[in-house]
Structures are given as C-alpha cells and as structure tokens.
Amino acid sequence: MAAIGIDYGTSNSEVVYFDGNQHQHIQLDPQIENSNKIRSSIFIYYEDELPVPPAAIVEAKVSQLQRAITRQIEKAKQGYYDAQDPREQQIYSEQVDDLRGQFHNRPALQRRAIQLLLKNMTVQELSLQQLVETGKFAFGEDGFRRFLKTPDKGRLIYSPKNFLGANLEESQKQAFVGMIARQLEYFKQCAEQQLQQPVDTAVIGRPVRFHGTRFETGNAQAIDIMTQAANLAGFGQVSFLEEPIAAAYEIERSLQKLTTALVVDIGGGTTDICCIDLAPERYARIDRQQDVLAVTGKRLGGMECDKSLVLKTLAPQMGLGLQMHNGLPVPPTYFSDMCAVDDIPKLTRFFSDDYGLEIAQTLSITKNPELLKRLLVVQEEKLSARVVNSARMAKELLSSKDAITLPLHYIEPDFDVHIDNTMLKLSMQSWLSKVKSLIKDCLAQSSKAPEVVMITGGMSLSPVVREALCEELLAGLPLLENDAFNSVCEGLAIQAAKL
Template sequence: MAAIGIDYGTSNSEVVYFDGTKHHFIKLDPNVEQSNKIRSSVFVYYKDDLPRPPVSAIEAKVAQIQRAINDQLEKAKNSYYEAQDPREQRVFSEKIDDLRAQYHNKPALQRQAIQLLLKYMTVQDLSLNQLVETGEFAFGEEGFKRYLKTPDKGRLIYSPKNFLGAHLVPGQKAAFVGMIAKQLAFFRQSAEQQLNQTVDTAVIGRPVRFHGTRGEEGNSQALEIMADAAKKAGFTHVEFLEEPIAAAYKIEPNLAKPTNVLVVDIGGGTTDICCIKLSPEKRSNLNRQQDVLSVTGARIGGMECDKNLIVKSIAPTMGQGLKMLSGLPVPPTYFSDMCAVDDIPRLNHFFSDEYGLDITQTMSIIKESKLLGRLLTVQEEKLSARLVNSSRLAKEMLSSKTEITLPLHYIEADYDVDLSVEDLNRSMKSWLSRVKRLVVECLENSSEAPEMLFITGGMSLSPIVRKQLTQEMLPNLPVIEGDAFNSVCEGLAIQAARL
C-alpha cells in the first residue's frame, strides 16, 4: 500500500510519492513537457447526441403540447356545433376523437416532447449535475484542445477548485463531487500504474481559505466535497494539510538549525501565508500544529492577475471605454462578465442569447462598432476561457520580456495586442497591495519574528512579486531558494509518508 501527496490546484495539479528518501513525480499529462503537471480544468463533453432531457423538462413540454391540442380541440368542438351539414359534422367529430386520442396518448406525447427538446437543446441547457452524470471527461491538454476545437460539444470547467467554497445548491454540490472524483480517480490510477502498487492513502493540499465568500462555512463545504470525492475515487484514508505548511515541510530537511520561516505561497487561486518553527530534528513528527506561529490566506491568486490584465489592457481594444450616443460609456460589466471563468452562473449569463442581443444593440449606438464586435465574437463563440488562458501566457512571457505582441487571431484575423511590463505592473498593483496586507497580517499574528523567507507557488516566479516582497517589503529577511512549482506537493508527499 502506498500514500501519495496531491496538490489539487486552481491552475494545475500534481501528484508525488515519497519513499522516505526520494520523491517520485507521477506523470499525469503526456501532452506537455513537464508531464507531472496537469491542467486542473475539466472538459465534459458528448461525442454524439445529447442525453435524454430531464423528466421535468419532458413533462413541461408534454403539458405545452397538450395545451396546444386542447386549443385545437375547442376549435373543433365549436366548428362541430356550428356545422349544419351532417357530413361536415362527421368530419369534425372524427377530428375531435383523434385530438382526444392524441391528448391522452402519454407515450407518444413524451416521444414528441423529447424530439422537440433535442432539436433545440444545447449543452448549456443541461444542468451541471446532468452533465457530470452523462458526459465524457477529458483532462489536461487533451481536454483543453478538445474544448478549443468543439466548444459547443461540452463545457469547460476552468477551475473546479474555485467553486468549492461558493454557495452551491444540492445538485451543484453533487456535480462537483462527481467531477473531482473523476480527476482524483485518474490521479490514483496513474500513480498505481507507475508505482506498481496499490494507492489507498492521500494527503491533499488545501488553502487556508477556499475561494468563496462564505467564510468557515465555505471552507467546511469545500473540505466535505473533497473528502467525498476522494472516497468516491477509491481512497480509503484521506487527510488535508494547509499548502504553506506543506511547502515548509519540503524545505525543513535543508535547514542547519531550528529556524522560524515565513512561507508565502502564491498560487493560481489563493495566497496562503504561514510563519512556522522548522527544525531538522522534528521532520519525522506527524503532528506539527504546535509549531505553526500564525497562518492566514485569501482568495487572491494568479488567475485574478490574468483577468485584471484583460480588463486593464486588452478590453480597451474590444470596446471598453467607448461612449454610446447618450454619452454614457459601454457597460463595463461586459468585460468583467467576459472574464468570469470561475463563476459558472455569471459565465452562462454572458453566453446567453439575451446577452448577445444586448451587445448587438449597443453596437448600433456607438461609432466604433468594430471594436465591440470582438467582444461579441468572444460571447457568441464562447471564447472566455481561451482568452483568459492567452492572458496567462502573456503574463508569463512578460516575466522575462519588457514587451510582447499577443496574437488573438482566434477572435479576429490579424488581431494583435501589444503589451508591456508597465501594463502588467498596472494590472497587478491593487492585487499586490492585498498580498502585502496578508503578509503584514501574518507577521502581526505571529508571537515570534521570522528569520528566513520562502516564496513558492507559480506567482513567486514573477519578478514584480519577488521585488515587492524581497526588496521593498522584507529587505532584511534572508530568502530560501527552492522549487516554486513542486515544493507544496513534495511536502504533501512527505506528510503522506509519515502516515
């Protein structure tokens, strides 16, 4: 039996096994160079026809058909009573009998209702729960490429983790349990095949606070969903560990003496910070909560930077800021709604026919309608996730370049947007202020001052972030160099081995 660490992230996920001496990275995505990392997004799709509509929709359509038959029946009755010729009365009498038979033939009405529903039904009409129960799953780059090729065949859940702490109705909660169970089962099976042994235990990383506005209630819901999904995926023993504490466990063996370390973990969806007492002598201890001096976190991660870069620097080339004939600006909510890939109801609203009609009507009362036409293309072709992904790539490229040209040819031929480090700086300004406030909060809550600083998570590689934290905010704190992408999962694997 083996125990693994699972870093179930907002943007990417990872699985690691620690044998007591060495970390073994489980290959999860053969379509990328670093195959131990896999996109956390899920594409749920249908190869052929959509599934049978839900019973409630069928019954509603049957009732609608019956109302139409009843209207015809009343007209036939009136015509029968008005007819003077017996032969004409006989014709209407036969029609009345036929309509009554149609009205009461429930199986035929249901078949007709299903045909009508399927004729006009799209994937967007299905509930998330029905989608998860009846659709096929594609993970990683395969899923994202399939989404880019046939977005109308399914739905891309850009970051399932971002929804776990949000307000969910019962059906949605069950849907996320089923969806994440599919992912965790894939992770477990991949580990079993590569380790050649049964995997029954997992330590799964968790943020200090899950993405959501429901506080501790949201955190409890998120952990419950993850625990239920892990059980459904075949794990018999699951524990959760805060991600910054897991990162601390990874660097602990390299310390020469007991040290208070400030760990700043900035991931795709959350920023989590802890101040913890680390010591090489304690690395075999299972419970280390007494060594945690303070811990805090918030739902501010790299994805917010991706969306901010769109709103601040890309949206102006799509009509943001234009004035309508009334003198009022084009509704700014168009562009924030366009980026809401982590808010399913809001994104579904953006993709609705009514929303597209609203954008079209706005285009008729502005001068530069071509720019807003780009927004309409994103709306009609459901390109939000692709645009946010392009913004993420731009953000990463601007970490090593001062200027780039971002091609958005999937929106419009020859549509390029020039972006600079200054644009990225401007889009990250308010986000960075919030990150720094979290650091201050953690330091103020700690009974002892940190002696070293460790920055991890994908956003820790940003020169803008590192400069703000190491030079502007904590210039006198020595920095521990480590793996920004793997430290959390390696720490989770260490904890799993202790179990």
Template sequence: MAAIGIDYGTSNSEVVFFDGEQHHFIKLDPALDAANKIRSSVFIYYEEDLPQPPAPIIEAKVAQIKRAINDQIDKAKQGYYDAVDPREQRIYSDKIDDLRAELHNLPALQRKAIQILLKDMTVQDLSLQQLVETGKFAFGEDGFKRYLNMPDKGRLIYSPKNFLGANLIAGQQQAFIGIIAKQLAFFRHSAENQLQTSVDTAVIGRPVKFHGTRGEAGNNQAIEIMSEAAKMAGFSHVEFLEEPIAAAYQIERSLSKPTNVLVVDIGGGTTDVCCIKLSPDKRNNLNRQQDVLAVTGTRLGGMECDKNLIVKTIAPTMGQNLLTQSGLPIPPTYFSDMCAVDDISKLNHFFSDDYGLEIAQTMSITKEPKLLERLLVVQEQKLSARLVNSSRLAKELLSSKSEVTLPLHYIEADYDVNINLDDLNRSMQSWLRRVKRLVSQCLENSNEAPEMLFITGGMSLSPIVKKELQEIMLPDLPLMQGDAFNSVCEGLAIQASKLTN
C-alpha cells in the same frame, strides 16, 4: 499500500509519492513534457447527441402539447356544431376521434416532446449535475484542446477548486463532488499504474481559506466536498494539510539547524502565508501544529492577475472606453463579466441570449461599434476561458520578456494586442498591495520573527512579485532557494509517507 500527496491546484495539479528518501512524480499528462503537472480544468462533453431531457421537463412539454391538442378538439367540435352538411360533420367527427386518440397516446406524446426539446436544446441548457451524470470527461491539455475544437459540445470548468467555497445552489455541490471525484480517481489510478501497488491514502493540500465569500462556512463546505469526492474516488484515508505548511516540510529537509521561516505561497487562486519553526530534528514528527507561529491566507491568486491584465490591456481594444452617442460610458460590467470564468452564474448570464442582445443594442448607439464586435464574438462563441488562458500565457511570457504580442485571431483575423512589462506591472499593483498586507498580517501575528524567506507557487516566478516581496518589503530577510512549482506537493508527499510508517 501506498500514500500519495496531491496538490489539487487552481491552475495545475500534481501527484507525488515519497519513499522516505526521494520523491517520485506521477505522470499525469502525456501531452506535456512536464507530464507530472496537469491543467486542473475539466471538459465535460458529448461526442454525439445530448442526453434525454429530465423527466419533469418532458412532462411539462407533454402537458403543453396536450393543451394544444385540446384546443384543436374544441375547434373541431365547434366546426361540427356549425356544419350543416352531414359529410362535413363526419369529417369533423373523424378529426375529433383522431385528436382524442393522439391525446391519450402517452408514449407517442413523450417521444414528440423529447424530439421538440432536443431540437432546440444546447449544452448550456443542461444543469451542471446532469452534465456530470451523463457526459464524458477529459482532463488536462486533452480536455482543453477538445474545448477549443468543440466548445458547443460541452462545458469547460476552468478551475473546479475555485468553486468549492462558493455559495452553490441546489444540485451544484453534488455536481462538484462528482467532478472532483473523477479527477481524484484519475490521479489515484495513474499513481497505482506507475507505482505498481494499490493507493488508498492521500494527503491533499488546502489553502488557508478556500476561494469564496462564505468565510469559515465556505471552508467547511470545501473540505466536505473534497472529502466526499476522495471517498468516491476510492481513497479510504484522506487528510488535509495547509499548502504553505506543506512547502515548509519540503524545505525543512535542506536545513542544518532550527530556523524560523516565512513561507509565501502564491498560487492560481489563493495566497497563503505562514511563519513556522523548522528543524531537522523534527522532520519525522507527524503533528507539527505547535511549530506554526502564524498562518494567513485569502482568495487572491494568479488568476486574478490574468483577469486584471485583460481589463487593463485587452478590454480597451474591445470597446471598454467607448461612449454612447449620448455621452454615457459603456457598462464596465461587460468586461468583468466576460472574465468571470470562476463564477458559474455570472458566466452563464454573460453567455445568455439576452446579454448578447444587450451588447448588440449598445453597439447601435456607439460611434465605434467595430470594437464592441470583438466583445460580442467572445460572448456568442463562449470564448471567455480561452481569453483568460491567453492572458495567463502573456503574463508568464513577461516573466522573461519585456514585451509580447498576444495573437487573438480566434476572435478576429489579424487581431493582435501588444502588452509590455509596464502594462503588467500596472495591472498588478492593487493585487500586490493585498498580497503585501497579507504578509504583514502574518508577521504581526507571529510572536517570533522569521530568519529566512521562501516564496513558492506559480506567481513566485514573476520578477515583479520577487522584487516587491524580497527587495522592497523584506530586504533584510535571506531568500531560500527552492522549487516554486513542486515544493507544496513534495511536502504533502512527505506528510503522506508518515501516515504509513
């Protein structure tokens, strides 16, 4: 039996096994050179026909058909009573008999109802729970490529983790349990195939506060969903460890003496900060909560930067600053709703026919409707996830370049947007202020000052983030070098190995 660490992230996920001496990265996505990382998004799709509509919907359609048949019977009866020719009366009488036979042939009515429903039904008409129960699953780059090739054949859940602490309506919580169970089972089977042993134990990383607006209730809900999903995926023993603490366990192995370390973990969906007492003498201890000096966290990650970059640099080329002919501004919610890939209800509303009609009507009362056509294309073709992904790529490229040209040809031919480092910097300022407040809060809550700083998570690679935290905010705190992408999962694997010793 083996135990693994699972970094189930907002943007990417990773699985690591620690044998007591070294880490073994489980290959998850053969389509990537760095196959141990996998995109966390899930595409649920249908290769051919959509599933049969739920029984209550079929029953409602049957009832509607029956009402129509009864109306025809009533009209035929009236025709019979009004007819004076016996032959004409027989025609109406035969028609009434046929309609009554049709009315009482329930199997035929059900088949007709299903045929009518399927004719007009799209994937968007299916509930998330029905998608999970009947659709096929594709993970990582394979799933994202399938989404790009056939967006109308399925639904992309851009970041399942972002919904765990949200206010989920009936059926959605069970649906997310099913989605995550599929992912965790895929991780477990990949580990078993590569380690050549069964895997029944996992330590899964968790943010200090899950993405959501429900506070501690949302955190509890997220843990419940993850626990149930892990059980369904075949794990018999699962524990959760806060991600910045996991990162601390990894860097602890490089320390030669007791050191207080401030860990800032900025991921795709959350930012978590902890001040912790580390020591080479304690690295084999299972319970280290007494060494945690302070922990803070909130739903504030790199995805928010991706959406901010769209609003600040791309949305203006899609009509954001247009005025109507009466001088009123275009509703700014058009563009925030367009980016809401982490809010199912808001995104479904944006993709609705009524929303598209509203945009089209707005186009008719603006002086430059051509720009709004780009927004309408995103709405009609359901390109929000693809646009947010393009923004993420631009953000990452600007870590090493001063300017990039972002091709958005899937929206409009020859549609390019130039974005430079200053644009990115401006779009990140409000986000950075919140990150720095979180760091300050952790420092204030700790009764001992840190001696070193460690920044991890995908956003830690941003020169803008490094400058703000290291040079401007904490210039006197030495920076520890480490792996920005793997430190959390390596720490989770270290903790997992302790559970089997």
C-alpha cells in the same frame, strides 16, 4: 499500499510519491512531454446528441402538448356544432376522435416532447448535475484542446477548486463531488500504473481559506466535497494539509537547526502564508500544529492577475472605454463578465442569447463600434477561457521579456496586442498591495519574527512579485531557494509517507 500527495490547484494539479528518501513525480498529462503538471480544468462534453431531459421537464412538456390538443378538440367540437352538412360533421367527429387518441397516447406524447426539447436545447441549458451524470470527461490538454475546437459541444469548468467554498445548492455540491471524483480517480490510476502498486491514502493540499464569502462555513463545505470525492475515487484514507505548511515541510529537510520561517505560497487561485518553527528533529512528527505560529490566506492568486491584465490591456482593444451616442460609456460589466471564467452563473449569463443581443444593440448605438465587434465575437463563440488563457501566457512570457506582441487571431485576423512590463506592473498594483497586506497580517499575528523567508508557487517566479516582496517588504531576510512549482506537493508527499 502507497500514499501520495495531491496538490489540487486552481490552475494546475500535481501528484507526488515519497518513499522516505526520494520524490517521484507522477506523469498526469500524456500530451505534455516530461511534465508532471496537468491543467485543473475539466471539459465535459457530448460527441453526439444531448441527453434526454429530466423526467419532470419532459412531463411538463407533455402537459403543454395536451393543453394544445385540448384546445384543438374544443375547436373541432365547435366546428361539428356549426356544421350544417352531415358529411362535414363526420369530418369534425373523426378529427375529435383522432385528437382524443393523441391526447391519451402518452408514449407518443413523451417522444414528441423529447424531440421538441432537444431541438432547441444547448449544452449551456443543462444543469451542472445533469452534465456531470451524463457527459464525457476530458482532462488536461486533451480537454482544453477539445474545448477550443468545439466549445458548443460541452462546458469547460475552468477551475473546479474555485467553487468549493461558494454558496452552492445541494445538487451543485453533488455535481462537484462527482466531477472532482472523476479527476481524483484519474490521478489515482496514473499513480498506481507508474508506482506498480495500489494507492490507498492521499494527503491533499488546501488553501488557508477557499474562495468564497462564507469563511469557515465555506471552508467546511469545501473539505466535505473534497472528502466525498476522494472516497468516491477509491481512497480509503484522506487528510488535508494547508499548502504553505506543506511547502515548509519540504524545506525543513535542508535546515541544520531550529529556524522560524515565513512561507509565502502564491498560487493560481490563492495566496497562503504561514510563520512556522522548523527543525530537523521535528521532521518525523505527524502533527505539527504546535509549531505553526501564524497563518493567513485569501483569494489572491495568479488568476486574478490574468483577469486584471485582460481588463487593463486587452479589453480597451475590445471596446472598453468607448462612448455610446448618449455620452455614456459602454457598460464595463460586459468585460468583467467576459473574464468570469471561475463563476459559472455569471459566465452562463454572458454566453446567453439575451446577453449577445444586448451587446449587439449596444454596438448599434456606439461611436466607433469596430472594437466592440471583437467582444461580440468572444461572446458568440464562447472564447472567454481562451482570452484569459492568452493573458496568462502573456504574463508568463513577460517574466523573461520586456515586451511581447500577443496574437489574438482567433478573435479577428491580424488582431495583435502589444504588452510591456510597465503595463503588466500597472495591472498588478492593486493585487500586490493586497498580498503585502496579507503578509503583514501574518507577521503581526506571529509571536516570533521570521529568520528566513521562502516564496513559492507559480507567481513567485514573476520578477514583479520578487521585486515587490524581496526588495521592499521582506528586505533583509535570507531567501530560501526552492522549487516554486513543486515544493507544496513534495511537502504533501512527505506528510503522506508519515501516514
């Protein structure tokens, strides 16, 4: 039996196996050549008709049809009493008998109820639990491309991890258990095929604090959901390790003596920081909590930067800041709701017909409404995830370029937005100040000052981030080089091998 490390991320996920000497990265996405990463998003869809509505909804519709039939019966009876001609009375009498037959023909009423419900139903109206139980699943690039091609055929869960610590109803919890179980089962199958042996154990990375306002209650809920999902996926043993500590385990192999390290892990969804004592002689220990001097974490990941970049650079080209005829601005909540790809209730509301009608009405009372038409296209064609993804691509391109032209032709032909590094820095200012504050909190909590620093995670590759941290806050500390995209998962695999 093999044990694997799973970095279940906000934006991307990764699986690594460690044999005690070398790491083997499991290929997860067949559509991306030589890549060990896969998008964490899931597209749940229907190729043909939507599923039959739940029994309770069907029965409610049956009752509604029976009430309508009852009204028809009463009307036919009144026609019978008012009729003077026996032949006319006979017609009404036969009509009453026919309606009574319809009233008591439950199978026919149920079929009619289902027809009516399906006629007007859209995927967005299905509950998350029903979607998980009845829909088809597509992962990685396959899922994202299906979503771009047919967004009305399903629902894209942009980042399942971001919901795990939120205030969820029981049915929503079970929906996420089922959804993530399907992902973990897929990861397990890929690992078993490539390792050519059964996989029974997993060490899964976790942020210091999952997204949400429920603190330890939210953390406990997230771990419970992930544990249930892993068990359902077929893992006999599962444990969790905080992501910055996992990254520390990977660099520990290169150290020569006892060293106090500050690990700053800036991922897609969270920023997690730990100050930890590392030493070669402690490498084989399973429990290292006594070596952890301080740990802090918050929802301050790259996705927040993506959304901020949308609001600062793209949204003004889509109507943000325009004035209506009464002098008031177009509601800025339109644009924050458009970006809410990690908030299912908010995004569902944004895609609703009522919301589209509200934007259309605002369009009619707005000065120079041409720009706002672009927002209406995003709303009607459900393009929010694509817009945020475009901002992510722009952010990554600006890591190596001073300026880019971002094509948004899926919104409007020839719609291009110029973005430069000055604009990117401006959009990241508030976020960076919060990251610095989190680092300061960790340093203040630690009983020892760090001797070295390791900055890892996808956002650590941004020159803006490096400049703000290494040249300002952490100036003077030796910077340990690492694989920003793989350090966490490689550390998780090391812990898995110990188990």
